[in-house]
Amino acid sequence: MKTESEKTVFERPRSLVDVRTHFCPGCHHGTIHRIVAGCIDAFGLREKTVGVACVGCAVFLYDYIDVDVLEAPHGRAPAVATGVKRAQPDRFVFTYQGDGDLAAIGTSEVIHAANRGENLTVIFVNNTTYGMTGGQMAPTTLLGQKTSTSPYGRDFRGDGYPIRMAELLAGLEGTAYSARVAVSTPAQIRKAKEAVRKAFEMQIKGMGFSIVEFLSTCPTNWGMKPIDAQKRVLGEMSEFFPPGVYKERKQADFA
Amino acid sequence: MSALVQGAAARMLTKGNEAICLGAIAAGCRHYYGYPITPQNDIPEYMAAHLPALGGTFLQAESEVATINFILGTSASGKRVMTSSSGPGISLMQEGLSYMAGSELPAVIVNISRSGPGLGGIAPSQGDYFQSVKGGGHGGYRLIVLAPHSVQEMYSLTMLAFDLADRHRTPVVILGDAIVGQMKEPFRPIPYTPAVPPEKPWALTGCAGRERQNLKSLHLKDNAIEVHNWKLHEKYERIRKEEVRSESFLLEGAKIGIVAFGTAARVSKTAIQWARKEGIPVGMLRPVTLFPFPEREIRELAPQADVLLVIEMNTGQMVADVRQCTPLHDRIEFFGKPCAMPTPEEILVRIRSLSGRRGGADR
Ligand SMILES: Cc1ncc(C[n+]2csc(CCOP(=O)(O)OP(=O)(O)O)c2C)c(N)n1
Numbered sequence: 001m002k003t004e005s006e007k008t009v010f011e012r013p014r015s016l017v018d019v020r021t022h023f024c025p026g027c028h029h030g031t032i033h034r035i036v037a038g039c040i041d042a043f044g045l046r047e048k049t050v051g052v053a054c055v056g057c058a059v060f061l062y063d064y065i066d067v068d069v070l071e072a073p074h075g076r077a078p079a080v081a082t083g084v085k086r087a088q089p090d091r092f093v094f095t096y097q098g099d100g101d102l103a104a105i106g107t108s109e110v111i112h113a114a115n116r117g118e119n120l121t122v123i124f125v126n127n128t129t130y131g132m133t134g135g136q137m138a139p140t141t142l143l144g145q146k147t148s149t150s151p152y153g154r155d156f157r158g159d160g161y162p163i164r165m166a167e168l169l170a171g172l173e174g175t176a177y178s179a180r181v182a183v184s185t186p187a188q189i190r191k192a193k194e195a196v197r198k199a200f201e202m203q204i205k206g207m208g209f210s211i212v213e214f215l216s217t218c219p220t221n222w223g224m225k226p227i228d229a230q231k232r233v234l235g236e237m238s239e240f241f242p243p244g245v246y247k248e249r250k251q252a253d254f255a
Numbered sequence: 256m257s258a259l260v261q262g263a264a265a266r267m268l269t270k271g272n273e274a275i276c277l278g279a280i281a282a283g284c285r286h287y288y289g290y291p292i293t294p295q296n297d298i299p300e301y302m303a304a305h306l307p308a309l310g311g312t313f314l315q316a317e318s319e320v321a322t323i324n325f326i327l328g329t330s331a332s333g334k335r336v337m338t339s340s341s342g343p344g345i346s347l348m349q350e351g352l353s354y355m356a357g358s359e360l361p362a363v364i365v366n367i368s369r370s371g372p373g374l375g376g377i378a379p380s381q382g383d384y385f386q387s388v389k390g391g392g393h394g395g396y397r398l399i400v401l402a403p404h405s406v407q408e409m410y411s412l413t414m415l416a417f418d419l420a421d422r423h424r425t426p427v428v429i430l431g432d433a434i435v436g437q438m439k440e441p442f443r444p445i446p447y448t449p450a451v452p453p454e455k456p457w458a459l460t461g462c463a464g465r466e467r468q469n470l471k472s473l474h475l476k477d478n479a480i481e482v483h484n485w486k487l488h489e490k491y492e493r494i495r496k497e498e499v500r501s502e503s504f505l506l507e508g509a510k511i512g513i514v515a516f517g518t519a520a521r522v523s524k525t526a527i528q529w530a531r532k533e534g535i536p537v538g539m540l541r542p543v544t545l546f547p548f549p550e551r552e553i554r555e556l557a558p559q560a561d562v563l564l565v566i567e568m569n570t571g572q573m574v575a576d577v578r579q580c581t582p583l584h585d586r587i588e589f590f591g592k593p594c595a596m597p598t599p600e601e602i603l604v605r606i607r608s609l610s611g612r613r614g615g616a617d618r
Pocket residue numbers: 055056057058074097098099100101102125127129130131132133138
């Protein structure tokens with residue numbers, strides 16, 4: 001029983017299912033799920049949301065977020081979401097994608113969804129590796145980073161450079177909002193919530209495509225303890241992928 | 256169009272590809288997505304011109320990969336949705352079709368097929384038979400495949416395709432080619448009567464007033480994927496039982512039974528009529544559904560006829576399925592014309608040369 005003087009300061013979002021997740025210890029997918037669920041609650045969107053899950057560690061989105069969820073083939077979530085949104089423009093539609101999913105196999109779909117100004121929101125989880133398939137090199141893998149398919153470290157001469165999606169998509173006319181956030185400190189989590197809220201708001205107002213890129217951990221495939229993984233996000237990852245808001249459309253320039 | 260909306264069945268002169276659009280619109284399809292490729296461009300062009308006024312959505316995708324995933328999303332929303340393409344584009348859709356088969360999502364996929372493999376050519380072809388009827392993508396699934404041979408059927412089989420797709424929760428393929436797509440002939444736009452009320456409680460529309468639900472093809476727990484495969488198998492068996500459609504053309508007393516579909520069947524009809532005038536007892540069994548295949552019909556025809564002449568615009572694909580229907584293999588003859596339409600004259604020559612042959616015994 002709560003007394004008059006007690007105040008709830010922290011509780012499980014209504015839209016977050018009360019189950020144990022399959023995510024590894026120290027993985028940020030769970031934190032990001034919670035932020036997304038919290039924002040769904042904040043706007044009262046639970047009963048009018050259709051989420052689109054990607055192929056990757058976040059494929060079980062439908063077990064964790066208490067909304068209707070559709071499974072997309074690897075990389076195709078923005079196209080699947082387009083089909084949902086065009087059929088049901090009054091529903092709230094978001095995708096949740098990893099970096100292999102969005103920045104490698106699904107590059108075309110995300111760029112064209114953004115360029116069309118497709119009125120949907122993308123939650124993009126950048127952990128610089130392919131988590132689900134066991135830690136192979138991703139397009140976001142940092143130079144010098146060792147992965148199972150870049151065993152000598154990523155070398156730009158053969159493997160190219162890590163790709164900065166938040167900046168790239170911000171350059172497209174149809175993008176209403178593009179931001180990169182991290183969730184390694186309480187302050188960052190607050191900022192991340194604010195970014196997701198902004199992104200959702202863009203869709204609610206019909207402003208066009210919105211994306212929030214999360215710098216995320218994969219302690220398992222990085223071969224790091226959770227604490228060290230946090231440090232990597234705050235250090236070399238944030239250096240190459242600076243958090244920030246890269247595009248924010250004002251009502252005026254949309255109209 | 257206006258005649259259609261009023262439900263009148265006056266005859267119209269239309270191209271096959273346009274008849275597909277008319278059939279789709281009559282059946283309540285208001286969402287069309289596609290990517291340009293010859294010889295089906297008149298379908299997206301028609302839809303782009305007409306869907307907006309009907310409150311529908313036409314969207315040109317960045318690729319056929321995107322197209323089939325737009326289709327997946329709209330289908331999962333509970334709406335009737337269609338795309339059309341050809342050869343290379345249909346190949347790019349295979350992953351999405353496999354996901355849709357796995358997630359049990361209905362849609363109509365029109366393949367106005369061209370010659371291949373690879374970029375091949377734009378000549379009419381039936382080289383996509385195997386791809387269409389054996390699944391096409393990974394994982395072992397089937398799609399219902401309809402093979403129109405006239406403008407009338409381009410219209411009416413499209414309406415049927417939407418019904419079958421919803422009834423069995425599966426993508427349905429309309430397998431045409433440049434000839435049935437481009438030919439113009441009069442047809443009757445018979446009004447659409449819904450065979451099934453398209454109620455879709457499984458659609459993802461937001462979970463207002465119910466528990467959340469999902470549509471997916473991933474089944475990891477225990478033996479869930481095995482169970483799912485058997486469930487799909489049962490569905491395909493049900494389709495085989497319930498949905499076979501074929502046409503018997505002048506088969507009465509026929510000693511030569513042609514088996515052909517689509518354009519090849521259309522041309523065969525002319526040749527058969529000529530041969531009949533010459534007194535040759537020839538007829539045709541025309542599969543209208545390629546999956547499910549009219550197995551029983553062919554099994555029963557084989558012992559009655561002395562020869563089964565399978566005619567295809569490829570080097571021999573459906574003929575393999577015909578062989579599976581009957582043990583009387585020595586009665587089966589094949590005439591193939593890959594990437595071109597056989598002429599009635601060419602078919603008549605084949606018919607004449609087979610005339611008088613007895614049950615394959617004296618070969
Ligand atoms: C067409 C196709 N190619 C490859 C795969 C295998 N696959 C599954 S998940 C995945 C990568 C996942 O990595 P990412 O998108 O970064 O997400 P994470 O698991 O790290 O969250 C791959 C390559 C697939 N499912 N489909």
